[in-house]
Amino acid sequence: MLPRTPLGRASIVPSPPWHYSGDVLTIEYRTDPANVAALLPAGLDLAPDDPGAVAIIWADWQSCSDSGDELLDPVRSQYKEAFVVVRCTYAGETYSRCVFIWVDKDFALARGWYQGYPKKLGQIWMTRPVGVGKAGPRLQPGGRFGATLAANDRRLAEVTLTLTGESDTGGFVNALPMLHSRYMPSIDPAGAAPLDELVTMRSRDVELGPVYVGEPTVTLFEAPAEELAALEPVEMIAGYWRQVGATFAGGTTA
């Protein structure tokens, strides 16, 4: 990706594959399916079962390219993100689809645009579980976690999760291959977009830690340059915390 330079060292993000290890807090809830449908482009339809299901997810990642060099300069490997996933159908298949996402580093933003994640910058925080001391929850029943998202100096979302036990599943909304739109308008505002394609991808080499499940709360806030709050919760499903390792090595046009 740009900038393209003699040594290839200055690109906003090194070439894939990209490896990820991190903590992921997922909350699933239901909104009016019309709110989901309103976010799908022409040609994509609501999932047939539980069409109003939404996952709002916080992740605290460490990531690197194959060289792993970024891991010793962690300003270039750590980032946090908060994102919203729904499901949709296309050509007879059901997919997961990210409709909103905020990250706090430019390399993560660029990767997202490459993958069709509609990334913007935000401030993302999530409680960490701890093993010693009094300043944090344990990964056990009663452990309480909070996570928040802000952008442009406004709080956009707050969630909490109170653990009740372990689980075999980490949720179903973000569990399918992703179907994303990559889109770049023409330099001529009246022209057709030179990049407007559906792509699909899935992680490989996925390594998962145990899943902790619990009772969630979700609060979304209005903001002038956001539409997240339109995905108003009407019913909570569940919340999950787990560690995730994965590798991204590309996808295909759909």
Next chain:
Amino acid sequence: MLPRTPLGRASIVPSPPWHYSGDVLTIEYRTDPANVAALLPAGLDLAPDDPGAVAIIWADWQSCSDSGDELLDPVRSQYKEAFVVVRCTYAGETYSRCVFIWVDKDFALARGWYQGYPKKLGQIWMTRPVGVGKAGPRLQPGGRFGATLAANDRRLAEVTLTLTGESDTGGFVNALPMLHSRYMPSIDPAGAAPLDELVTMRSRDVELGPVYVGEPTVTLFEAPAEELAALEPVEMIAGYWRQVGATFAGGTTA
């Protein structure tokens, strides 16, 4: 641009036209022309005259869309940038071309990617002239300005400018229509890039303040994920400070 939503309000950047008003500090110097050539893609050639000329520029902008709403919520209208421009020829014409650029807001990053500016995030600072008090230079001979750029917690560039008088010109390196490459790799790392086009654009409704000229210094620093320092100065040309107003309303494929 993404994300595309029912109200069109959540896009990382509102639709053009985009209006800009700001302070611009430009320093022009010469590097070995081979350093410029190394940054030009196939099909672009060095400018015939003064082929090693480089402009390194700091700008402190306020910008908005036609509605102007962002001006009352300045977190969404103010940003700073530092960028490097060289010249090149293509199809018999000479153009300006931005080879490196750092900004400090996501909306500015997205605009850059739309326009072919290879934007990354950085921390950008530049001395402001003042009209009262002892904490700043005046726009008059002897006024001293500094400007700095950092990314990933490393200082990348420092410049100074000591004013000597006024000038009829604000420099020649960044004075031509821009010729940029818009580039997005395939989602399949082995595939051809679905977006790889040369675009050209120029500002309209340009309104310029008086130009102050002076003696510059430029220091560039090495960093592991940057190649800016390869544009090593061998001779200073001059430095300029001026206020600039302009509107961007699109370009054309070259």
Next chain:
Amino acid sequence: MLPRTPLGRASIVPSPPWHYSGDVLTIEYRTDPANVAALLPAGLDLAPDDPGAVAIIWADWQSCSDSGDELLDPVRSQYKEAFVVVRCTYAGETYSRCVFIWVDKDFALARGWYQGYPKKLGQIWMTRPVGVGKAGPRLQPGGRFGATLAANDRRLAEVTLTLTGESDTGGFVNALPMLHSRYMPSIDPAGAAPLDELVTMRSRDVELGPVYVGEPTVTLFEAPAEELAALEPVEMIAGYWRQVGATFAGGTTA
């Protein structure tokens, strides 16, 4: 101030005097005087006239020590702040007193604690007037300015100012010598504070630009670790924009 080192170069802020040049947007309004009284420590009383008057102020500063070295490394000289001033009487005199203040740099925070300003960190933005282009107001009737304050990822205050003309005064609430409390609790939470003193100070070498006056709006927001919103506006007085230069060279214990 700390840290104290062999060369004296590492202190969080260089030694005074400190020089300031900047843009200041002041909005004056009235709240219930009981809200002001609730913020005054024992021994201080409400001002006899207009006791509920409040000034909420945004400033975009450039500052430096006598050496002026910081001006060429502007990350160390520029900062923004938003603060709230009320008036009070002590020992028969009427003073201005800052009750809340947020800044965006550590050197400014440290200076505040030295001076008895109760500084915390925040994100501060204010519209800049421009001289060219369409992306900003002019300093003339109809010019519209916005300013915002956030802390801990929450918006705390938003104001607007629409200019109506020029003025001979820049307001009366922040126009008196300051009376501040410097306070540091004992390292033993049960012990008496070893620093608990009233201090007074005023700027010297004040150089002022013309005052622009207009119609303001003020909106304050609740937040869990703030009490700013308790200063609820009941009546607007006026708003002002001006450039200010000043020097701080110390004060006296009151």
Next chain:
Amino acid sequence: MLPRTPLGRASIVPSPPWHYSGDVLTIEYRTDPANVAALLPAGLDLAPDDPGAVAIIWADWQSCSDSGDELLDPVRSQYKEAFVVVRCTYAGETYSRCVFIWVDKDFALARGWYQGYPKKLGQIWMTRPVGVGKAGPRLQPGGRFGATLAANDRRLAEVTLTLTGESDTGGFVNALPMLHSRYMPSIDPAGAAPLDELVTMRSRDVELGPVYVGEPTVTLFEAPAEELAALEPVEMIAGYWRQVGATFAGGTTA
């Protein structure tokens, strides 16, 4: 601490006790003892054994007051810090003493000033160990960690640690009660400091995870408003990684 408000909710930091849980990376090395002596105020002497020993430490903390409310709003409970500890003797006792420290939140800065830690703001990063995936080291021999410190847009320190095994000790330099100077100059620059006291403190309710030990590297960089680089390493001792839980509930004047 300031600001002091009717509900006591707006203070820059809630009242102690303060609880901490976090990851701590400690590197111990030797510098010329004269470099340590130069940082000790009158009345404090070098430790008799290994007087040039220095610990440079990175910590990624979660912290809270007794209420624990901050844990669900993690922007108010998480912070990172990098700090330097030496040893000294006073009145016949040997103490640890923090001579430089940078944090990335205002509540942590304020706590430091209360405790005599000479805190400034910085950007702090440290590699996290991971349990799944390829994007991070494991807590086992061969695991490689990096940590960096920047302030004012300049890199100040970089360290690495390559684990070789487990250890019974986490180092000796930061293992003693702390002896700090709390210092606030007079508001009259010519006056005597109204707060200039030695204080001592130690954590209570300390809960420690296993210690991982390894081979460190340390690189310090010059900067115009810093003196960290004067503590030049001449010999590495060892590096350690461990999880630490502790409570601070006050200290005593020395």
